[in-house]
Amino acid sequence: MIEQKQQKNQLPKEIQTAFRELKILKHLKTAGFTKQLGFSYSYLFQIVFMLLFHHKNWFRLLESSKGEFFPGKDAIYRFLNHAAYPWRRFPTFLSAFTIQKVHSLTSDKRVTAFVIDDSMFERNRSKKVELLARFKDHATGCYYKGYRMLTLGWSDGHTFIPVDFSLLSSIRCGRELLP
Incomplete structure (x- = not known):
């Protein structure tokens, strides 16, 4: 044995x-x-x-x-x-706990805020990815294939802790927008 x-x-x-x-x-x-x-x-x-x-x-x-x-x-x-696993709830619980720990270590005078960030998530080398879309980066003026990543985070001016996020795609997505 x-x-x-x-x-x-x-x-x-x-x-x-x-x-x-x-x-x-x-x-x-x-x-x-x-x-x-x-x-x-x-x-x-x-x-x-x-x-x-x-x-x-x-x-x-x-x-x-x-x-x-x-x-x-x-x-x-x-x-x-697995569809029954709450993958969106887990980071929210973890973030809330982490924010409490960080907040207890800092001064009460420090200003805190929720921050919403809309960043690009490039997948330029991908071809057959579900809901892949073509976006324009307004900062550079270039187009890219990928998603927009919308992130909600907590910040105290020195620390940023993401609370939740979502990958967004264009309404018109897929092959008609890709070169």
Whole structure:
């Protein structure tokens, strides 16, 4: 009988501290994430989170020497695309908690505000991406393919914490606008 050990905690110690301080896994649960079978939602979230810091995609991670210890790609894709998971509520809970921590560390005299930012999110090399549209950047006068990213954030003049965001597309999108 061969014992297979799974790495339940994928985070380095530096990031573990931030996860504990910001109570990220607690906010996942509060937002409504639940999973009854297979790998836990916290384990899958930690794996996806760490891919950003390793600059790898899921396919390359599974091809690596440690690939046999990770769940299959279907488990990750089901986790990320599950319609019942409240992906919009989670960052809101996390942002509210983070804002409370930052606000308690700063002076009450400091002015705080909500900031709405409308930035471009370019996907110039993409061809067949859902709702891809052509936009004009009014700052440079150039056109680009992509989306408009509308972000709501909190700021105290020195700190900016995003609260929510939305990727926006043009009403006329798709092939008729693309060259």
